Amino acid sequence: MAEFHSFQPPARLLLGPGPSPVPQRIxxxxxxxxxxxxxxxxxxxxxxxxxxxRYAFRTDNALTLPVSAPGxxxxxxxxxxxxxPGDTVVVCQNGVFGGRMRENVVRVGATAVMVxxxxxxxxxxxxxxxxxxxxxxxxxxxxxxxxxxxxxxxxAAALCALARAHGALSIVDSVTGLGGVSVEVDDWGADVIYxxxxxxxxxxPGLSPMSFGxxxxxxxKSRKTPVQSWFLDMNLIINYWQGSGARAYxxxxxxxxxxxxHEALVxxxxxxxxxxxxxxxxxxxxxxxxxDAIGLELLVEESARLPQLNxxxxxxxxxxxxxxxxxxxxxxxxxGAGLGELxxxxxxIGLMGAGSNPQNVDRVLGALGEILQRKAA
Amino acid sequence: MAEFHSFQPPARLLLGPGPSPVPQRIxxxxxxxxxxxxxxxxxxxxxxxxxxxRYAFRTDNALTLPVSAPGxxxxxxxxxxxxxPGDTVVVCQNGVFGGRMRENVVRVGATAVMVxxxxxxxxxxxxxxxxxxxxxxxxxxxxxxxxxxxxxxxxAAALCALARAHGALSIVDSVTGLGGVSVEVDDWGADVIYxxxxxxxxxxPGLSPMSFGxxxxxxxKSRKTPVQSWFLDMNLIINYWQGSGARAYxxxxxxxxxxxxHEALVxxxxxxxxxxxxxxxxxxxxxxxxxDAIGLELLVEESARLPQLNxxxxxxxxxxxxxxxxxxxxxxxxxGAGLGELxxxxxxIGLMGAGSNPQNVDRVLGALGEILQRKAA
Numbered sequence: 220m221a222e223f224h225s226f227q228p229p230a231r232l233l234l235g236p237g238p239s240p241v242p243q244r245i246x247x248x249x250x251x252x253x254x255x256x257x258x259x260x261x262x263x264x265x266x267x268x269x270x271x272x273r274y275a276f277r278t279d280n281a282l283t284l285p286v287s288a289p290g291x292x293x294x295x296x297x298x299x300x301x302x303x304p305g306d307t308v309v310v311c312q313n314g315v316f317g318g319r320m321r322e323n324v325v326r327v328g329a330t331a332v333m334v335x336x337x338x339x340x341x342x343x344x345x346x347x348x349x350x351x352x353x354x355x356x357x358x359x360x361x362x363x364x365x366x367x368x369x370x371x372x373x374x375a376a377a378l379c380a381l382a383r384a385h386g387a388l389s390i391v392d393s394v395t396g397l398g399g400v401s402v403e404v405d406d407w408g409a410d411v412i413y414x415x416x417x418x419x420x421x422x423x424p425g426l427s428p429m430s431f432g433x434x435x436x437x438x439x440k441s442r443k444t445p446v447q448s449w450f451l452d453m454n455l456i457i458n459y460w461q462g463s464g465a466r467a468y469x470x471x472x473x474x475x476x477x478x479x480x481h482e483a484l485v486x487x488x489x490x491x492x493x494x495x496x497x498x499x500x501x502x503x504x505x506x507x508x509x510x511d512a513i514g515l516e517l518l519v520e521e522s523a524r525l526p527q528l529n530x531x532x533x534x535x536x537x538x539x540x541x542x543x544x545x546x547x548x549x550x551x552x553x554x555g556a557g558l559g560e561l562x563x564x565x566x567x568i569g570l571m572g573a574g575s576n577p578q579n580v581d582r583v584l585g586a587l588g589e590i591l592q593r594k595a596a
Numbered sequence: 597m598a599e600f601h602s603f604q605p606p607a608r609l610l611l612g613p614g615p616s617p618v619p620q621r622i623x624x625x626x627x628x629x630x631x632x633x634x635x636x637x638x639x640x641x642x643x644x645x646x647x648x649x650r651y652a653f654r655t656d657n658a659l660t661l662p663v664s665a666p667g668x669x670x671x672x673x674x675x676x677x678x679x680x681p682g683d684t685v686v687v688c689q690n691g692v693f694g695g696r697m698r699e700n701v702v703r704v705g706a707t708a709v710m711v712x713x714x715x716x717x718x719x720x721x722x723x724x725x726x727x728x729x730x731x732x733x734x735x736x737x738x739x740x741x742x743x744x745x746x747x748x749x750x751x752a753a754a755l756c757a758l759a760r761a762h763g764a765l766s767i768v769d770s771v772t773g774l775g776g777v778s779v780e781v782d783d784w785g786a787d788v789i790y791x792x793x794x795x796x797x798x799x800x801p802g803l804s805p806m807s808f809g810x811x812x813x814x815x816x817k818s819r820k821t822p823v824q825s826w827f828l829d830m831n832l833i834i835n836y837w838q839g840s841g842a843r844a845y846x847x848x849x850x851x852x853x854x855x856x857x858h859e860a861l862v863x864x865x866x867x868x869x870x871x872x873x874x875x876x877x878x879x880x881x882x883x884x885x886x887x888d889a890i891g892l893e894l895l896v897e898e899s900a901r902l903p904q905l906n907x908x909x910x911x912x913x914x915x916x917x918x919x920x921x922x923x924x925x926x927x928x929x930x931x932g933a934g935l936g937e938l939x940x941x942x943x944x945i946g947l948m949g950a951g952s953n954p955q956n957v958d959r960v961l962g963a964l965g966e967i968l969q970r971k972a973a
Contacts, residue, residue: 223648223862225621226641226855228631238851241630244602249852250627253618253800254605255930264603271600287802288665291847292827322826417848423630425664425802425850447824449699450669468935470668471794473802474615475626476853478603485600553632558845 231547232574234583235555236367236528237395238417238424239571241479245422248482249475256472257465264481265460265472271484272428275397275420275492276412278404282431284460285416285480286451287473290394293413293427295323296451297390298361301411301435303444304328306358309350309387311342313373314366315559316392324361327447332357338561339530341523342373344381351385359388359410365396367418368558370530370567371523372400379407388435394418397428398487399499399527399571410435416476419499419527421572422483425476483572499526502575506568509584513591518565527575529568530561534591539563542590550586608924609951611960612932613744613905614772615794615801616948618856622799625859626852633849634842641858642837642849648861649805652774652797652869653789655781659808661837662793662857663828664850667771670790670804672700673828674767675738678788678812680821681705683735686727686764688719690750691743692936693769701738704824709734715938716907718900719750721758728762736765736787742773744795745935747907747944748900749777756784765812771795774805775864776876776904776948787812793853796876796904798949799860802853860949876903879952883945886961890968895942904952906945907938911968916940919967927963 313336324331360382398419417424446452458467503526518530555567690713701708737759759766775796794801823829835844880903895907932944
């Protein structure tokens with residue numbers, strides 16, 4: 220058998236769609252000695268993590284916690300806990316992740332009514348209202364607040380209000396939103412929201428922070444069928460994450476990853492949410508100015524741009540994969556490719572979490588400019 | 597809002613049912629800089645991890661990989677990928693985790709035929725054969741090789757052979773087994789097996805190594821219904837973990853946790869599987885001798901004892917929770933409580949992975965002896 224050695228990752232600057240650069244302080248927290256998932260000291264840290272997540276989500280929701288797996292599992296947890304076979308869900312798709320929502324609805328045995336918008340544009344409120352009106356018994360409206368595949372921000376407040384007006388629960392994907400742009404769970408009246416650890420929170424990938432409002436908890440507790448996933452069944456997970464005194468074992472929590480998420484949230488709290496949003500916005504504007512100077516255009520119209528994820532149109536005649544390869548190999552910078560129908564047409568430049576700073580903006584602009592100029596020369 | 601600070605875990609000696617003590621070398625690997633899940637250097641590390649898992653599982657199975665969530669998700673992945681609504685599964689229960697298997701079967705819409713044995717005894721082969729004979733169309737036989745809740749080892753080779761003889765797939769839980777006792781996936785002819793990162797592999801909790809044999813892959817590929825979990829759908833996950841050249845994005849892999857698992861497997865490969873098994877056995881025997889000397893007895897008969905998880909009967913008149921609390925508070929040693937019908941009746945002393953060494957055996961024996969003597973005095 221071959222020889223095996225410790226893995227030494229190269230030094231990359233992560234300016235793609237996530238993971239984002241993880242600060243040394245969070246890596247240090249990650250590497251603290253593992254303790255038990257029922258240790259009283261660990262349980263106290265869990266309680267702090269819930270309080271910090273409520274701060275980040277701007278909510279008082281009791282059921283606010285990280286799911287022990289990446290954002291895709293958070294998405295699945297939202298659907299398997301709230302949707303039952305035979306339900307109808309209005310699903311907005313304006314990027315790849317709306318399609319994944321549909322997959323989740325179908326696999327629960329429910330019907331997905333799709334509201335489609337072009338990749339790169341926000342969810343159209345009029346179309347959503349028509350769909351809700353045409354499907355009066357719809358259990359939920361599901362949409363992506365911050366589309367990681369296109370860099371588009373949709374109007375979560377208005378979409379949650381539409382859902383509420385039509386008696387539907389709102390299911391909000393803010394994997395890329397949380398910590399980078401305004402997320403107002405209580406003001407929006409969002410019923411369920413999920414995010415990811417590895418975007419604007421700047422922790423490694425592997426956890427999915429979630430929050431369930433009272434109406435969602437009522438639906439969860441009055442289900443007619445069991446939640447199809449044992450691992451993601453919130454009725455069981457509550458007994459580990461909530462309650463005073465002893466916590467009931469459900470599954471073994473990912474201890475060290477939770478240290479990292481806790482540290483990331485402590486750092487976000489130190490900076491302040493509004494300051495973090497402003498920082499993401501300023502560095503985004505710096506990037507836009509710089510892209511303009513080297514003749515590159517953004518895919519998304521100005522009013523719907525996510526500051527933390529910038530979809531840049533690939534100029535005609537440019538081999539987008541070759542540019543990304545050079546960025547990685549010659550400059551140690553990772554940016555993202557387009558997904559789905561945008562494959563080959565855009566680059567995705569993430570300025571997320573600790574990655575959002577002026578130095579990184581200048582570094583990626585310099586490298587991109589150099590590569591494109593060399594090609595043109 | 598309250599003040600929040602970095603979390604500093606106490607220095608615990610983890611001698612419970614897992615997580616086990618994580619060596620500094622693995623914590624160091626965990627904390628290396630995060631890179632992207634599609635980075636070619638990361639993909640090369642994934643390939644090494646698969647090769648190392650094949651070494652640990654003793655298999656040539658192509659579909660051998662870690663699921664991006666704890667062992668409970670590995671269990672769920674086994675059932676949701678192979679079992680369809682209407683199927684019958686013979687499930688052996690001789691501890692808590694057999695009951696969890698039944699939950700998984702039921703939530704897939706299949707029927708679980710239970711074979712029950714007393715907690716603390718191994719799975720009875722005759723009962724299993726009767727159940728398989730009585731259910732000729734059974735799709736699978738599911739059993740726990742190494743019962744974490746009782747410290748019992750069952751005869752995986754014989755159980756897999758019984759399944760095969762009756763045309764059923766074998767689904768093997770070896771969450772606590774892998775790396776601590778002989779696991780022979782190819783020799784057994786096990787069709788699916790799952791484990792956990794935080795037991796005898798000595799990595800932090802959060803990943804579930806799995807292996808699927810050819811027959812299982814055939815079943816997976818010829819399903820009549822979609823896998824009910826999108827996140828755990830192996831038909832999709834294969835496209836990220838397998839194949840030459842570019843890997844298709846499915847979900848964002850838990851990068852740093854995979855660094856840790858890779859390092860843990862490199863260390864296991866350095867020590868050698870047989871040497872690791874022998875070490876677990878020797879330290880177990882040292883513990884048994886020491887327990888005997890302080891008048892404590894093991895729950896499980898000698899032939900079925902797992903060296904890495906020792907179920908110790910709580911003597912009459914002893915408050916088991918108070919003893920565990922003192923071990924934790926006064927000695928910084930964590931041991932486990934009984935689960936299910938063994939709650940209050942046993943302690944679980946884990947000697948797993950890096951935790952299995954003579955110093956730890958002597959330390960827990962000394963502390964236990966001191967606490968019990970003080971109580972008796």
